[in-house]
Amino acid sequence: MRDVWDGLPVLAQDLFISAVLLLPILIVALVLLRGYAPFPLTRAILWRFRWANLLFVLLIAVSVGMGIGLIAQERGLRQGMAQAADKFDLVVSAPGSELTMMLAAVFLQPSDVGLLDGDAYAEIAGHENVDIAAPLAFGDSYGDAPVVGTTAEFVRYLTDDRLEGRMWERSGEAIVGPAVPLGLGDGFVPAHGVGAAAEAGAHAGVEMQVVGRMPRTGTPWDRAILIPVETVWEVHGLANGHAPEAGDRIGPPFDAKYFPGTPAVIVRAEELWANYALRSEFTRDSEMMAFFPGTVLGNLYRIMGDVRQAMSLMSAVTQVLVAASVLLGLFILSRLFQRQVAMLRALGAPLRFVAAVVWLYGATLLTLGAALGVGLGFVASAVLSRIVTVRTDILVNASLGWSEVPLALAFLSATSVLALIPALALLRQPIVANLRA
Amino acid sequence: MALPLRVTGLDVRSPRGRTILSVEDLQLPAGALLGVRGPSGAGKSTLLYAIAGLWPQAAGAVHWGDTDVMGLGEARRTAFRAANIGMIFQDFLLFEELSAQDNAALTSLFRPRDRRRQVGERARTRLAALSLPETARPVASFSGGERQRVAVARALAHDPAILLADEPTASLHREAADRLIHDLTALAKDSGTTLIAVSHDVALLSRMDRVLTVQDGRIARGESGVA
Numbered sequence: 001m002r003d004v005w006d007g008l009p010v011l012a013q014d015l016f017i018s019a020v021l022l023l024p025i026l027i028v029a030l031v032l033l034r035g036y037a038p039f040p041l042t043r044a045i046l047w048r049f050r051w052a053n054l055l056f057v058l059l060i061a062v063s064v065g066m067g068i069g070l071i072a073q074e075r076g077l078r079q080g081m082a083q084a085a086d087k088f089d090l091v092v093s094a095p096g097s098e099l100t101m102m103l104a105a106v107f108l109q110p111s112d113v114g115l116l117d118g119d120a121y122a123e124i125a126g127h128e129n130v131d132i133a134a135p136l137a138f139g140d141s142y143g144d145a146p147v148v149g150t151t152a153e154f155v156r157y158l159t160d161d162r163l164e165g166r167m168w169e170r171s172g173e174a175i176v177g178p179a180v181p182l183g184l185g186d187g188f189v190p191a192h193g194v195g196a197a198a199e200a201g202a203h204a205g206v207e208m209q210v211v212g213r214m215p216r217t218g219t220p221w222d223r224a225i226l227i228p229v230e231t232v233w234e235v236h237g238l239a240n241g242h243a244p245e246a247g248d249r250i251g252p253p254f255d256a257k258y259f260p261g262t263p264a265v266i267v268r269a270e271e272l273w274a275n276y277a278l279r280s281e282f283t284r285d286s287e288m289m290a291f292f293p294g295t296v297l298g299n300l301y302r303i304m305g306d307v308r309q310a311m312s313l314m315s316a317v318t319q320v321l322v323a324a325s326v327l328l329g330l331f332i333l334s335r336l337f338q339r340q341v342a343m344l345r346a347l348g349a350p351l352r353f354v355a356a357v358v359w360l361y362g363a364t365l366l367t368l369g370a371a372l373g374v375g376l377g378f379v380a381s382a383v384l385s386r387i388v389t390v391r392t393d394i395l396v397n398a399s400l401g402w403s404e405v406p407l408a409l410a411f412l413s414a415t416s417v418l419a420l421i422p423a424l425a426l427l428r429q430p431i432v433a434n435l436r437a
Numbered sequence: 438m439a440l441p442l443r444v445t446g447l448d449v450r451s452p453r454g455r456t457i458l459s460v461e462d463l464q465l466p467a468g469a470l471l472g473v474r475g476p477s478g479a480g481k482s483t484l485l486y487a488i489a490g491l492w493p494q495a496a497g498a499v500h501w502g503d504t505d506v507m508g509l510g511e512a513r514r515t516a517f518r519a520a521n522i523g524m525i526f527q528d529f530l531l532f533e534e535l536s537a538q539d540n541a542a543l544t545s546l547f548r549p550r551d552r553r554r555q556v557g558e559r560a561r562t563r564l565a566a567l568s569l570p571e572t573a574r575p576v577a578s579f580s581g582g583e584r585q586r587v588a589v590a591r592a593l594a595h596d597p598a599i600l601l602a603d604e605p606t607a608s609l610h611r612e613a614a615d616r617l618i619h620d621l622t623a624l625a626k627d628s629g630t631t632l633i634a635v636s637h638d639v640a641l642l643s644r645m646d647r648v649l650t651v652q653d654g655r656i657a658r659g660e661s662g663v664a
Contacts, residue, residue, distance in 0.1 A: 037546045037553070044534040343530040344543075346491055347591075348519025350512070353547035430452075430493070432486045435526065 014402035021409040025363065025416045032356040041344075042360040045337055053365055056329055060369025063322035064411055065376030067315035068404040072381040073396070074308055075403075077388060078301060080396040081107075084219035085293040087158055090267040090275050092116065092124055092282045092290045101289075102296045105136060105264040107392075108146050108220045118241075118259025120288055124267060125252060127281075129274035132157055133252070135262035137232035140190040145180045147190045147225045149232030151251050154266060158214070158221065165212035171231045171240070171250055175212040177222040186210045190225075190235070206235045218395025233260050323415045326369075330362045330422040341426050342434035355423045362419030370412040377404060439467035439629045440502040440521060440598040442488065447497035447507075449480070449487045449654075458483045458654045460497070465647075467502075467598075468629040470622060472636060472645035480654045481635040485601050488633070489522055490514040501599060519544065523592030523630075525621075527604035529584045531591075533577040537569050540576055541590035548595070556594050563590035567620050582613025589621055593628070600625055602634040606641055618644055 005013070046053055085106050093101045094114030103109040116124075125133035134154030140147035152167050155175055165184045168175060176182050187207045208227060216222055228250045230240040239258035242249050267282075267290070269275050275292070282290035334341075344354050385396040442465040449458035458480040465471055473481045486492050488499050490506035499506045501521065506514055518524075531540045541560035545553040564571070567586040576584055585605060592600055605621065606614035622644045625632040634641060642648050650657040 035549065040535065040539055040546065041532065041543075044532045047534045339530065340532065343526065345515070346486075346489065346518070346524050347544055348515050348517075348522065349544070349547045350515055350519075431491050432483075435486075435491075435530075436482070 011402065014406065017406050018402075018409050021406055021413045024413050028359065028417060028420060029363070032352060032359055036353045036356055038353060038357040038360050041357045042364065045340075045357070045361050046364060049333055049336065052329075052333060056326065056333075056365050057369045057372060060322060060326060060366060060415075061372035061376050063319055064370050064373025064408050065380055067319055067411075068374065068377035068407050069380035069384065070311060070315060071308075071407065072377060072404050073384045073388070074304075074311065076381065076385055076396040078304075080218065080389075081297055082294070083395065084217075085297055088266055088293045089269065090278055090290055091264050091293055092120075092267055092288055093264040095286060095289045098289065098291045098296045099300065101264060102291070102293045104138065105266065106220075106293050108138075108148065108224055110138060110146065113263045115261030115263055116265060116288055117261055118254065118256030121254060121259055121262060121265060122256045124265050124282060125254070127278065129269050129271065129278060130267055131270050132266070132268035134266045134268075135229050135254075136264045136266065137229045137262060140192055140232065140235070142188050142190050142225055143181070145177070145223050145225045147174075147227060147232070148221075149227055149229035150266075151229060153251070155214070155226055157268060158217070160215075162215045163212045164215070165210075168211055168228055168250070170248055171228050171234060172206075172208050173211045173227070174208045175214060175226045176210050177214050177224045177226075178216045179222040180225055182210045182225070184210055184213060188225075218389075220392065229262070236260075319411050323411070323418065326366065326415060327418055327422060330365075330419060331425065334358055334361075334422045334426050338426060338429050338434050339437055341429065342431045342437075345431045346435060351427050355420070355427060358423035358426055359419055362422065363416045366412055366415050366419060370408045374405070374408050377408075438598055439631045441465060441467040442599075442631065442633075443498075443500040444488060445498045445500075447487060447495065447499060449483055449492050450494040450496075452494060454494075456654065458487065458651075460484065460656055463649075463656065465631065465633070468626075468631055470625060470632045470634075470644070470646040472634055472642040472648035473651055474635075474637060474642055474648060475651035475657075479651045481651045482603050483654075484651060485603055485633060485635050489518060489524065489601055491518075519547070519595070521598045523595070523597040523600045525585070525588050525592050525600070525602040525605045527607045529581075529588045529608070531576050531584055531587060534575050536573050537564055537576055537579070537583075537587045537590070538571070538573075540587050541594050543591055544595055559596060560590055560594035563593050563624070566624065580613070581609050582616060585609060585613070585617055586620060589617070589624070593624060593630070596628070598631060600630045600632045602632070602636075604636055604638075605634060606636060606638045614638060615640060 088106045091101060091105050093105070094116055096113055100111050101113060104111050104113060121133070121135055124130060132153055134151045137149030138146065155167065163175065182188060187209050189207055208231070214221070230242070230250045233240045238260035241254040241259050243255045243258055246255070267278060269278060279290045279292065282288055341354055341358070388396045442463070444460050444463040447458070447460040448456060451457050473484060475481045483492065487495050490499065490509065495507065497507060504517060506517055509517060532543070538561060541564050542557040545556035548556060564587070567590055569583060569586055569590070576587055579587065585608070602621070606617055609617060618641045622632070634645065636642055
């Protein structure tokens with residue numbers, strides 16, 4: 001049975017779960033409505049209390065929308081982060097916190113980290129299974145954009161060789177991310193440091209020129225300015241990774257003796273298995289560490305998974321509270337038409353018919369609210385995605401998928417069944433007393 | 438087909454158990470028009486609701502033809518009302534958002550599918566007979582007299598054997614009341630329906646075959662028995 005279920009496509013599973021969740025509503029509807037035509041009366045009641053009803057629908061919609069919007073957002077952020085880390089198979093750095101290093105190397109969040117020396121870099125770059133070993137150099141910025149030193153090979157790999165303009169050919173040329181407000185041919189002077197601590201005049205006289213622009217990748221690198229790693233070293237008064245006799249040479253191989261150090265080396269191996277071998281080979285106590293950003297993210301998600309569950313629980317509790325207030329509201333609203341109910345009973349309407357009218361009224365409000373809530377969730381998710389994307393440069397897509405629909409359906413199903421309570425309570429009201437009320 | 442009424446030993450109590458109406462014997466032939474009068478709070482409406490099987494704390498026998506509604510369970514009482522009784526209330530109790538036709542055909546909504554059209558057609562005929570305009574306007578825009586005539590059409594749409602009216606003219610001005618009295622009694626007589634109307638309205642009572650006075654929860658002496 002389990003195998004059959006696991007063998008089904010995800011969409012089929014979602015459709016099946018949705019159908020199961022809808023089943024209680026269908027059963028209640030079938031039992032109550034069979035053989036009757038309560039719709040005109042329900043429509044009349046909906047119209048009579050239209051403003052109160054509208055308020056109800058909005059209340060339900062906001063609750064459902066917030067719940068599924070948050071969950072969709074969390075998933076979108078997770079996918080966005082995974083996508084941002086996609087090109088970073090293996091990172092080798094000085095020993096320390098993998099998380100801090102990943103945030104610095106992959107998400108370009110500045111932090112003080114140790115450096116790998118030239119011998120370590122030479123060993124990594126010279127390994128037979130390593131195709132790309134890109135040193136990174138951080139520390140400068142231009143406006144909001146971090147300036148990152150690296151190699152042309154890594155830029156080509158990062159952009160899949162789809163550069164607008166051209167690759168740098170000498171020190172002092174730069175490639176900008178699509179979100180950087182610099183055009184091809186523009187010049188700029190980097191500031192030393194990042195953010196509020198940046199010193200604007202520290203590199204005065206070091207004007208760089210933009211020669212290429214990267215395509216959008218949906219990662220924090222969209223806001224980065226990439227320059228030859230040699231340039232970073234040079235503007236800080238360090239050796240530029242090459243022996244003086246090498247002249248203006250940029251790019252690997254580097255001379256270990258003139259290698260000032262790099263906080264991280266991004267390693268790319270053609271073969272998947274090689275990544276695992278490289279990781280264990282480059283993980284050495286007190287010398288260097290190697291990690292998969294994907295694994296670090298995975299660990300982070302595991303911790304966040306608890307948060308996510310807490311969020312889901314809070315969202316569920318909120319929805320239960322909303323459901324309780326909706327039921328209370330239905331009780332109050334149904335009091336308003338208890339004379340009509342008494343009249344119907346006096347005219348010979350069966351209990352099931354009266355229950356059908358009142359239940360249909362509640363179920364309609366709940367259905368409209370849940371449907372509107374899914375729409376609101378989508379909008380909320382899109383807005384939040386845009387905000388998160390702008391603030392973190394991690395492309396988050398508003399992806400309200402099938403996995404959110406069961407949440408809305410579960411809410412709808414549970415509350416619709418509970419909506420039977422006010423309907424049945426109304427039937428216990430005395431007919432004559434209400435007719436005379 | 439109209440139904441005769443026979444009430445014996447009816448004892449209606451308040452929810453607290455106090456007797457509020459007591460009828461030893463009351464008989465009414467099928468198709469008769471009975472007016473019930475009496476001071477406010479005397480038990481007139483209670484009598485009406487009790488013989489409709491709507492009063493929960495009541496004992497005794499209320500025979501409509503061969504059926505003792507007091508002996509029926511809740512569901513069968515309801516079904517009896519749906520099949521045999523039409524009711525008219527003082528303040529109309531219409532669905533204000535619905536048209537005259539939808540209000541008049543209201544009871545078709547809970548009838549078997551094959552009977553819905555029949556009730557709808559009869560509602561249309563009754564509305565026409567009561568000179569109500571054929572319009573989709575909601576009855577909220579109708580005058581009091583028009584609304585009560587819609588209520589009469591609703592009460593008669595399923596061709597009931599019994600018509601029970603609780604102060605049907607009390608919310609109407611004189612002219613509208615007179616017109617309603619004329620229409621109501623004419624329709625009841627034409628269709629041979631047994632009509633029982635609780636009212637203070639002398640004009641209505643004067644059109645009845647017989648008038649009972651209810652006083653202090655009892656039918657006034659000398660007025661019970663066979664009409």
